Each structure stands twice: as C-alpha cells, then as structure tokens.
Amino acid sequence: MTLADILRPSCALFPDFDGTMVDIAPQPHAVLVPQPLIDAVRALHGLLGGAVAVISGRPIAQIDAFLQPLQLPVAGVHGAERRGVDGKLVLLHTHPLDHVERAARALAARHPGLIVETKRGSLALHYRQAPELEDECLQAMQAAVDASPGVTLLRGKMVAEAKPGGASKGRAIEDFLSEPPFAGRTPVFIGDDVTDEAGFSTVQRLGGIGIKVGEGATVAWRRLPDPSALRSELEAAVAARTPRTA
Numbered sequence: 001m002t003l004a005d006i007l008r009p010s011c012a013l014f015p016d017f018d019g020t021m022v023d024i025a026p027q028p029h030a031v032l033v034p035q036p037l038i039d040a041v042r043a044l045h046g047l048l049g050g051a052v053a054v055i056s057g058r059p060i061a062q063i064d065a066f067l068q069p070l071q072l073p074v075a076g077v078h079g080a081e082r083r084g085v086d087g088k089l090v091l092l093h094t095h096p097l098d099h100v101e102r103a104a105r106a107l108a109a110r111h112p113g114l115i116v117e118t119k120r121g122s123l124a125l126h127y128r129q130a131p132e133l134e135d136e137c138l139q140a141m142q143a144a145v146d147a148s149p150g151v152t153l154l155r156g157k158m159v160a161e162a163k164p165g166g167a168s169k170g171r172a173i174e175d176f177l178s179e180p181p182f183a184g185r186t187p188v189f190i191g192d193d194v195t196d197e198a199g200f201s202t203v204q205r206l207g208g209i210g211i212k213v214g215e216g217a218t219v220a221w222r223r224l225p226d227p228s229a230l231r232s233e234l235e236a237a238v239a240a241r242t243p244r245t246a
Helices: 034-049 060-069 096-112 129-148 169-177 194-206 227-241
Strands: 010-016 072-076 079-082 089-091 116-117 124-126 151-156 159-164 186-191 209-213 222-224
Touching: 010 169, 034 222, 034 227, 060 124, 060 169, 072 194, 079 169, 096 116, 096 129, 124 169, 129 151, 129 159, 129 209, 151 194, 151 222, 169 186, 169 194, 222 227
Parallel strands: 010 186, 186 209, 209 222
Antiparallel strands: 072 079, 079 089, 116 124, 124 159, 151 159
C-alpha cells in the first residue's frame, strides 16, 4: 500500500521534516529542500482540504523558512509551540535550562565538532560530526536534565535534546485533531526517529497510520527506506488525486 492508496480526501497528513521529507544534513542549517517537495506539499494541502501540518523538533520559524512560500500549520520544538490553521500560536509553559546550557556549552568548548542549538524552551546538543562523543554527550546532558525540574531528555539521531516535559509530537497531533480542518479525519503521521514513536503510537491508537522512514525499531505499521522514497510517494499521491486534462 502506497501513499497514493492511503491519502484519501478524508485523511489528515502530519509529516516530520528532518530525515523524513528532507535528507539529514551535517549541520541543521544546511538542509536542502527540493522544489518538487514544496510543490507536492502545496498540492496535498489543497487536496486534503488544508489538513496538512508539519510536526517537527525545529522551531516553527525555521520550518517556514525552509518551506517558503508555504506557511502551513506546524508543531515546532516537539510540540512546545504550535500554530493552527488560524495562525494562532500556542506555547507550552517552559522551564529554565541554565544547567543544561552550561553543561552543553562547556562540552562544546572542549570539542569543536559539537554544535549547541538553542530553541524556545529547548536546547539540543548535536554530535553528528563527532559520533565518538555520544556517550559523553548523553551523560552530560542527562546529568544536567536531572538537575532541571520540568525538563526531560530526548534522544534522536546524533542529538540529545532537553525539552519541556509536557511536550510531545503525539500530544501535538491530538491537539490538531481537535480542531478544523483536522477533526474527524484519519491521521497519517510520517517520521524517521525515536522522537517520532509517540506520534506513531498516537495516530495508530486513533485509527490512523504511522509510517517510519529509514531503519530502526518502530511501532509504525509501515516503512519507507529514505526521504527520497517518501518524496516520490508524495508526488505519486498528488498525481493520483489530480484530474487529468485532455
């Protein structure tokens, strides 16, 4: 079963961004967004009655910049910030990250390959360029999070991120599904990382479908090999739903 079969007009589509719609880059700012992807997402937004929302660990502003001129509903920072169809921004309560930031920056000062990324209410330590430091990064971040009430540690692909304890992609999807035009639709969530497992569990509990992009254990019911395969399926889904002209 492909996305052309799955994405009926009664569906709501919730794709992740990095590692899902686009290939992961060595540095967060270096992601490349193919124009055919933007065209396909724009078309699906219309075909699904506006029920398309990006669910990402990135801030909303970064998603807007990468997908311009599109400005979709987005859940950013793993759901710590969320913008609905009406443009209203909903922000979860955040907690101080002083301990986390000191620990991450001290480690990055000793190891130039590490990248510290600050977001609203969240802080990520990327070690993609220094994978041998994984254990040290995780230990330092976990210790700092343990000393920071209301904060939890989220492990992703070559990244450790401190985020608000109440934020999750699953919760963000449920919040979207309580609002038009998402309400009453069958949710389809597509992601690539362990950070997306809560989203898969949520949509499948609600009668929808989770799709895992790439390798790794997952609760998702379907899998695609890589972002390129997903982009191809999105384009095929648009073609299948677009009337042919003579």
